[in-house]
Amino acid sequence: MSVANSQTLKASQNAPQNIPKHRLGDEWLVGLASGTLSEGEAMFARTCLSFVPEAANDLALAQTLGGAALERAPQAALKADARASLLAALDGAEMEPATSSPAPSPAPRKERQQGGVMPAVLQDYAGGDVDRMKWSYLGPGMKKVRLWQNDKGQTLWMLRAQPGVKIPEHTHEGTELTLVLKGSFHDAFGHYGPGDVEETDNSHTHDLVIDEGGECICLALTDRPLKFKGWIARAMQPFIGL
Amino acid sequence: MRATLALETDLAGAWLPAGGAHLSAPHRNGKKGRRMSEAKGTGSDIAVLNDCLGRVAAAADRGAFMQLFDHFGPRLKYFLLQKGCTDGEAEDLVQDVMLTVWRKAKQFDPGKAAASTWIFTIARNRFIDTKRRERVMVDFDTCPEAEQVSEETAEDEITQSELAADVAVAMAELPQAQAEVIQMAFIDGKSHSEIAEELGVPLGTVKSRIRLAFARLREVLESHR
Known part of the structure; x- marks a missing residue:
């Protein structure tokens, strides 16, 4: 137990080197490359990928698939003058030099903390690392912060839980995805450390236990509000605000 | 000129909507272990399109550019119509995407992607930009966490174009x-x-x-x- 914990702690300090055992399914790469994810989903997927060493190759492969799909796409006839107007437009279109791509990536926000708990991509989105987040009470030993929510109730949020905390049995109407950023937890489906992703759907009811040895910080994406089974948790839910 | 003709005829089978035996038949490669990009057509088509883009970048070659337009324009329009654009919006966006291709041609890196992949990415980003469906732009060129890795595993130009060809064949055989x-x-x-x-x-x-x-x-x- 203590060996496992020290490994987990070490892994969390070197998150990018830790190779996640539980990966996000490849359908998320297709989602990213096809641009069909919601903002919260895209952010979740990109944060997961920042733990995966071969993420660039994976994304490039998914994009190659997009190119292949375009090649296979049916054709829609363009207006008769489309060619002529494009040719005319070329006269006023200056070609950019090979090297200068105007602001290829947004300049890192000044809040970004090197070696923080949250990967750079998530820090840039949320405006800093965990210490800059406005955590609020979720339950005993648990805090949460909401990063994004859409009109369908899909929510991207973070959970910060103390070691040993047991998160009550809960079910999901949709799917819930959890990415460990720091620390580790376990449940009926396995053990999850930094970079690991757990996906659960409405067929699962689960208890989740934070491992001893350090706090656990997770990024979660839920389709709809969680439903806790215990009556205390249920009574609390209106105030939790997830 | 000959290259154009070869391109148009070889891809003719793949223009039809997904479905039916015609998709797999022309490129099927029965011999196991043989490089798929050797299968007739696909590899050279991708090379032709990459070459067009290269000529646009190197010499502002309008002929090569219009070859790209003739190939991708109608497919891009279909793509945009499927995404819910009106006919007018789709026409405008096709022009817009192709102008971006022209302007950014020198930034095309054949070692990183095939022309179709690059153009697809531009069109997708342009569309996302328009619809603001996703605030987070997902572009592997500007994805810092991805870039870090690609340095170490960068593949050479030939391999990328072969990969794109093989992906096309694999797609047809799915x-x-x-x-x-x-x-x-x-x-x-x-x-x-x-x-x-x-x-x-x-x-x-x-x-x-x-x-x-x-x-x-x-x-x-x-x-x-």
């Missing part, structure tokens, strides 16, 4: 149910749950079809390492 969901995601721009709804299958089925298709592509990628 079971229809898998090819369909890939096409619906990339071209129709549908989310996984929208695909599930439209096909009347559970969400899990859509996901597993995409996973299976992607697993096949990983095998293709492995053969390039």
Whole structure:
């Protein structure tokens, strides 16, 4: 137990080197490359990928698939003058030099903390690392912060839980995805450390236990509000605000 | 000129909508272990398109550019119509995307992607930009966490173009149910749950079809390492 914990702690300090055992399914790469994810989903997927060493190759492969799909796409006839107007437009279109791509990536926000708990991509989105987040009470030993929510109730949020905390049995109407950023937890489906992703759907009811040895910080994406089974948790839910 | 003709005829079979035997027949490669990009057509087509883009970059070659337009324009329009653009919007966006291709041609890196991949990415980003569906731009060129890795594993130009060719062949050989969901995601721009709804299958089925298709592509990628 203590060996496992020290490994987990070490892994969390070197998150990018830790190779996640539980990966996000490849359908998320297709989602990213096809641009069909919601903002919260895209952010979740990109944060997961920042733990995966071969993420660039994976994304490039998914994009190659997009190119292949375009090649296979049916054709829609363009207006008769489309060619002529494009040719005319070329006269006023200056070609950019090979090297200068105007602001290829947004300049890192000044809040970004090197070696923080949250990967750079998530820090840039949320405006800093965990210490800059406005955590609020979720339950005993648990805090949460909401990063994004859409009109369908899909929510991207973070959970910060103390070691040993047991998160009550809960079910999901949709799917819930959890990415460990720091620390580790376990449940009926396995053990999850930094970079690991757990996906659960409405067929699962689960208890989740934070491992001893350090706090656990997770990024979660839920389709709809969680439903806790215990009556205390249920009574609390209106105030939790997830 | 000859190159153009070869391109148009070789791809003719793949223009039709997904479905039916015509998709797999022309490129099927019976011999196991043979490099797929040697299969007739596909590899040279990708090379021709990459070459066009190269000529645009090197010499502002309008002929080569219009060759790209003739090839991609109608496909881009279909793609944009599927995403819910009106006919007018789609026409405007095709012009816009092609102008971006012209302007940024020198930034095209054939070592990183095939022309079709690059143009698809521009069109997709341009569309996302318009619709603001996703605030987070997803572009592997500007994805810092991805870039870090690509330095170490950069593949050379030939391999990338071969990879694109092999991916095209692998796509054509996918079971229809898998090819369909890939096409619906990339071209129709549908989310996984929208695909599930439209096909009347559970969400899990859509996901597993995409996973299976992607697993096949990983095998293709492995053969390039």
